[in-house]
Amino acid sequence: MLGDYAAVGVLLAIVLTIPIGGYVVTWLLRPKRAYPLKQQTYECGLETTGDTWVQFKVQYYIFALIFVVFDIETVFIYPWAVAYKQTGLFALVEMMIFILILVMGLAYAWRKGALEWV
Amino acid sequence: MDIIYDPFRVIGDALRGLLGGFGLPDWAVQLIMIVIGVSVLVVFAMLTMMFLTWLERKLIARIQDRVGPNRVGPLGLLQPVADMVKLFTKEFIIPTNADKVIYYLAPIIFVIPAFMVFAVMPFDRHAIISDLNIGWLYIVAIGSTSTIALLMAGWSSNNKYALLGGMRAVAQFVSYEIPQVLSVVGILLLVGSLRMGAIVEAQNTIWFVLLQPVAFVIFLLSTISEINRTPFDLPEAESEIIAGYHTEYGAIGFALFSLAEFINMFAASALAATIFFGGWQGPILPGWLWFLIKSYAMVFVMIWLRGTLPRLRVDQLMNFAWKVLVPLSLVNLTLAGVGVSVMNYYGWQLSSLPGVLFAFGTFLVFNVIMVLLFLALYRTPKVERRNVVLVKQASKSRPQTPAAASGR
Amino acid sequence: MIAIKDQRSKMDWIMEFLTFIVFAGMTLTGAVFMVTLHNLVRSVLAMILAFVGVAGLYLVLEAEFLAAIQVLVYVGAVAVLVLFAIMLTQRVSDPNKPTNNAQAWLAFTVSVAMFGILSWVYAPIKWPALPALPTVNNEPVGSVVNLGQQLLGAYAVPFEVASVVLLVALLGAIILARE
Numbered sequence: 001m002l003g004d005y006a007a008v009g010v011l012l013a014i015v016l017t018i019p020i021g022g023y024v025v026t027w028l029l030r031p032k033r034a035y036p037l038k039q040q041t042y043e044c045g046l047e048t049t050g051d052t053w054v055q056f057k058v059q060y061y062i063f064a065l066i067f068v069v070f071d072i073e074t075v076f077i078y079p080w081a082v083a084y085k086q087t088g089l090f091a092l093v094e095m096m097i098f099i100l101i102l103v104m105g106l107a108y109a110w111r112k113g114a115l116e117w118v
Numbered sequence: 119m120d121i122i123y124d125p126f127r128v129i130g131d132a133l134r135g136l137l138g139g140f141g142l143p144d145w146a147v148q149l150i151m152i153v154i155g156v157s158v159l160v161v162f163a164m165l166t167m168m169f170l171t172w173l174e175r176k177l178i179a180r181i182q183d184r185v186g187p188n189r190v191g192p193l194g195l196l197q198p199v200a201d202m203v204k205l206f207t208k209e210f211i212i213p214t215n216a217d218k219v220i221y222y223l224a225p226i227i228f229v230i231p232a233f234m235v236f237a238v239m240p241f242d243r244h245a246i247i248s249d250l251n252i253g254w255l256y257i258v259a260i261g262s263t264s265t266i267a268l269l270m271a272g273w274s275s276n277n278k279y280a281l282l283g284g285m286r287a288v289a290q291f292v293s294y295e296i297p298q299v300l301s302v303v304g305i306l307l308l309v310g311s312l313r314m315g316a317i318v319e320a321q322n323t324i325w326f327v328l329l330q331p332v333a334f335v336i337f338l339l340s341t342i343s344e345i346n347r348t349p350f351d352l353p354e355a356e357s358e359i360i361a362g363y364h365t366e367y368g369a370i371g372f373a374l375f376s377l378a379e380f381i382n383m384f385a386a387s388a389l390a391a392t393i394f395f396g397g398w399q400g401p402i403l404p405g406w407l408w409f410l411i412k413s414y415a416m417v418f419v420m421i422w423l424r425g426t427l428p429r430l431r432v433d434q435l436m437n438f439a440w441k442v443l444v445p446l447s448l449v450n451l452t453l454a455g456v457g458v459s460v461m462n463y464y465g466w467q468l469s470s471l472p473g474v475l476f477a478f479g480t481f482l483v484f485n486v487i488m489v490l491l492f493l494a495l496y497r498t499p500k501v502e503r504r505n506v507v508l509v510k511q512a513s514k515s516r517p518q519t520p521a522a523a524s525g526r
Numbered sequence: 527m528i529a530i531k532d533q534r535s536k537m538d539w540i541m542e543f544l545t546f547i548v549f550a551g552m553t554l555t556g557a558v559f560m561v562t563l564h565n566l567v568r569s570v571l572a573m574i575l576a577f578v579g580v581a582g583l584y585l586v587l588e589a590e591f592l593a594a595i596q597v598l599v600y601v602g603a604v605a606v607l608v609l610f611a612i613m614l615t616q617r618v619s620d621p622n623k624p625t626n627n628a629q630a631w632l633a634f635t636v637s638v639a640m641f642g643i644l645s646w647v648y649a650p651i652k653w654p655a656l657p658a659l660p661t662v663n664n665e666p667v668g669s670v671v672n673l674g675q676q677l678l679g680a681y682a683v684p685f686e687v688a689s690v691v692l693l694v695a696l697l698g699a700i701i702l703a704r705e
Contacts, residue, residue, distance in 0.1 A: 003538075004248050004249075004250055004251075005248070005250075005585060005590075006148075006149075006152060006248075006541075007152045007155070007156065007237065007247045007248040008234070008237045008247075008248055008250075009545075010149075010152050010153055010156050011156045011159070011160075011233065011234060011236075011237050011247060012230065012234065014153075014156050014157060014160055015160060015229070015230055015233040015234065016226075016230065018160070018164075018229060018233075018377075019225055019226040019229045019230075019374050020226065022206075022370050022373065022374060023222070023370060025206055025370075026205075026206050026207070026208075026210055026369060026370040027210075029206055029207045030206075030207055030208060030209050030210055030369065030370075031207075031209050032209065033209065034209070034211065034212075036214065038211055039211060039212065039213055039214045040213065040214065041213050041214075041215060041275075041276060041277050041366070042213070042277060042279075042360070042365055042366055043277070043278070043279070048277075048278070056285060056610070056613045056614055058614065058703055060285060060289050060610045060613065060614075061607070061610045061611060061614055061703060062699070062700065062703045063289055063292065063293060063436070063440075064289075064292060064603075064606055064607040064610045065607065065696075065699035065700075065703065066440075066696065066699070066700075067292040067293065067295070067296065067603060067606075067607075068599070068603045068604060068607055069692050069695055069696045069699070070296045070444070071295070071296070071598065071599055071602070071603045072599060072603075072692060073689075073692060074296070074299045074300065074598075075595050075598070075599065076677070076685065076688060076689070077300070077303055077451070078255060078303070078306065078312070078670065078674075079591075079670050079671075079673040079674030079677050080674050080677065080678060081303045081306035081307050081674075082306055082310060082311060082312055082670045082671050082674050083310075083670070083671045083672075083673070083674025083675045083677075083678065084307050084310065084455070084458060084674070085307075085310040085458070085462065086310075086671070086675060087674070087675060087678050087679070088459075088462065089459055090678070091678040092455045092456065092459050094678055094682055094685065094686065095452075095455060095678075096452060096455075097686060097689070098685065098686060098688075098689040099448060099451070099452060099689075101686075101689040101690060101692075101693050102689055102692060102693060102696075103445075103448060104693060105692070105693045105696035105697060106440075106444065106445070106696075108696070108697060108700065109696065109700050110440075110441065112700055112704065114700045114703070114704070115436075115437070115440045115441060116433075116437075117432060117433040117435075117436040117437065145537050217565075217567075217568075219568075220567075220568065220571065250590065251590060251669060251670065252590050252591055252594050252670060255591070255594045255595075255598070255670075256594055258594075258598060259594040259595075259597040259598040259601075259602070260597070262597065262598055262601065262602025262603070263597065263601050263602060265602060265606055266571070266574055266601065266605060266606070266609075269606070269609055270571065273567055281613075285610075285613060288606055288609075288610075292603070292606060295602075310671070311671075312670055
C-alpha cells in the first residue's frame with residue numbers, strides 16, 4: 001500500500017521544485033535595490049501606527065471550536081457512508097441518532113447566538 | 119484509434135516496453151514511469167494556470183463589454199507569458215518588520231497542496247497518478263493544509279490588513295469546509311468507496327448531479343468559497359483590506375499565490391465535474407476530452423459568477439455557511455441515507471435501466487421535499503440597514519451626537 | 527495506473543525504512559523546535575510539522591485513513607484553533623521570557639526515563655513479520671469499509687457515545703467562550 005503513495009511522494013518532490021525554482025530564478029533576474037523607505041509596511045501612504053497585533057474578536061475562536069467538533073463528526077460519517085451498502089437499516093438508525101445529537105449541539109449554538117458574526 | 123481513445127494506456131505501455139528493453143529492474147521502470155507521469159501532470163497544471171489567467175480576463179472583459187488583453191500574441195494569448203516575465207524580473211520587496219523565514223515559506227506551502235490534489239484526479243480511464251483508497255478524503259485533508267499557509271502569509275507580513283485577510287480567509291475556509299465535506303456523503307453512500315476512480319465508474323449510467331442536485335449546489339457554493347472566489351472573496355476584498363493576506367507580496371511571491379489560486383480553481387472545477395458530472399464518462403468522444411469539456415464548463419460557471427455577482431458581507435458569509443448550508447447538507451445526508459436504503463430494499467441497481475429510473479424518481483421526490491422544506495423554513499432575513507444618517511439630517515435631528523453621523 | 531505491487535523485496539524494505547526515518551525525523555524536529563522557539567506562532571508552525579510527521583508515520587504503518595484524519599483534524603482544525611487562540615492574546619513574542627519553567631529538567635528526566643523503559647520492554651521482542659496485511663472481506667483490516675462496519679456493528683455503543691462527547695465538547699466550548 002505504501003507503493004500507492006510513492007507516486008504522491010514523487011509528486012511532492014517535483015512540486016517542491018516549482019516555488020523554490022521560482023525563488024532562485026527571480027533571485028538571479030531581479031534588481032536588488034532595497035532601501036528602508038521602500039521596505040515600509042504598505043498602508044494608506046502614511047506610516048503605520050501602533051501594533052499589527054490588533055486583538056481579534058472571540059468569534060473567530062468560537063467558529064474554530066465548532067468547526068473542530070464538526071470536523072471530527074465527518075471522521076465518523078465517512079466510514080459509515082462507505083460501509084453503508086453492506087450494513088443496512090440498522091446503520092441508518094444509528095447514524096440518525098448520531099446526527100440528531102449533534103444537531104442538538106448546533107441548535108444550542110444557534111439559540112445562544114454563537115453562530116452570530118457581529 | 120486507441121491512441122485517441124485511450125492515449126494514456128497506449129503511451130504508458132509503449133514506454134514501459136521501451137524501458138524494459140534497456141534491462142532495467144522492475145522497480146526502476148515503475149519509478150521512471152511515475153516520474154514521467156507526474157512531470158506531465160505538473161506541466162499540464164502550469165499550462166492550465168497560464169491559460170486560465172488569459173481565459174478569466176478575456177471572459178470578464180466580454181461580460182463587462184470590454185475587449186480584454188489583445189496586444190501580446192494572437193487574441194492576447196501570450197499575455198500570461200508576458201506577465202510571467204514581468205513577475206520574474208520584478209524586485210522582491212520584503213517589509214522590514216516581516217518575519218522573513220515564514221514570509222518566504224508561506225507561498226511555498228500554499229502552492230504544494232494546490233498541485234497535490236491532482237494526485238488522485240481521474241483524467242481518463244487509465245490516467246490517474248495514484249488511485250488511493252481514501253481518494254476523496256485525501257483531497258479534503260490536503261486541501262485543509264492550505265489554511266496554514268494563508269495564516270502564515272498574513273501573520274509574517276506584519277501588516278494589519280494582511281493579518282485581517284489571513285484571519286478572515288481561515289475563518290471562511292473553516293466554515294465552508296463542513297458543508298463541502300458533508301455534501302459529498304450522499305455520493306459516497308451511492309458509491310460505497312472513497313476512491314475517485316470508483317466514483318467516476320459508478321456514474322456510467324447516470325450522473326450524480328441528477329440524483330443529488332441539492333448536494334451539488336451546496337458543493338459548488340462551498341467550493342467556490344473555499345478557493346476564495348467572488349462572491350465569497352472576502353479575504354481579498356480590495357475595498358476593505360487592500361489585497362488580504364498577500365498585500366505585502368509582490369513579484370514572485372504574488373506569482374506563486376496566484377499560481378496556486380488558479381490551480382485551485384481548476385482543481386475545484388475538475389472535482390465538481392468528476393464527482394457530480396461523471397468525470398471522463400461520456401459517449402462518442404474520448405474520455406480525456408470529456409473530462410476537459412466538463413471541467414472547463416465548470417470553470418466558465420465560476421468566471422461567470424465572478425462577473426455577475428457582487429461580494430457578500432462578512433456576517434452574511436458566515437451566516438450563510440452555518441445557518442443555511444450546514445443544516446441543509448445534514449438534511450440532504452439523512453435523506454440520501456433513506457434513499458439508498460429504499461434502493462437496497464427493492465434491490466435497484468444503478469447499472470440497470472429500471473433501477474436507475476426508480477432511483478432517480480426516489481431521489482427526485484426527496485430533493486423536491488428538501489427544496490420545499492427549505493423554502494418554507496428559510497425566511498429571507500429582513501434587510502438590515504445600518505443606521506447611517508447623512509450629516510445634514512443628523513445635525514438637524516440629533517445635533518448632540520456627532521458619533522451618529524459616522525454610522526457606527 | 528502506476529503502483530508498485532509485488533512481493534515484499536529488499537528494495538521495499540529499504541524504502542520503508544527510509545520513509546520511517548524521514549517522518550520520525552520530521553516529528554522529532556518539529557517537537558524540539560516547538561518547545562525551544564520563543565515566538566508562539568513559529569512554535570505552532572513547528573507543531574504542525576510534528577503533526578505531519580505523525581501522519582507520515584501512520585502511513586508507514588499502512589493506516590491511510592488514520593493518516594488522512596491526522597492531517598485533516600490536527601493540521602486543518604486543531605492547529606487553526608491554537609493559532610486563533612494565540613491571535614486573541616496580546617503579546618506574541620517576547621525574547622526575554624524563558625520558554626521553560628522550573629520543572630523543565632524534571633520533565634526532561636521523566637521523558638528520558640520513559641524512553642528508556644519503553645526501549646527496554648520493546649527492544650528484546652521479536653515481532654513476527656507479516657507477509658501481507660490481514661484482510662477481512664478482501665479488504666485490508668484498516669480499510670475505511672471495514673472501519674465503518676466495525677463502527678456500526680461491534681462498536682455501535684462507543685460510536686454513539688462519541689457523538690455525546692462531541693455534543694458536550696460543543697456545549698462546553700460555547701459556554702466557555704461566552705464567559
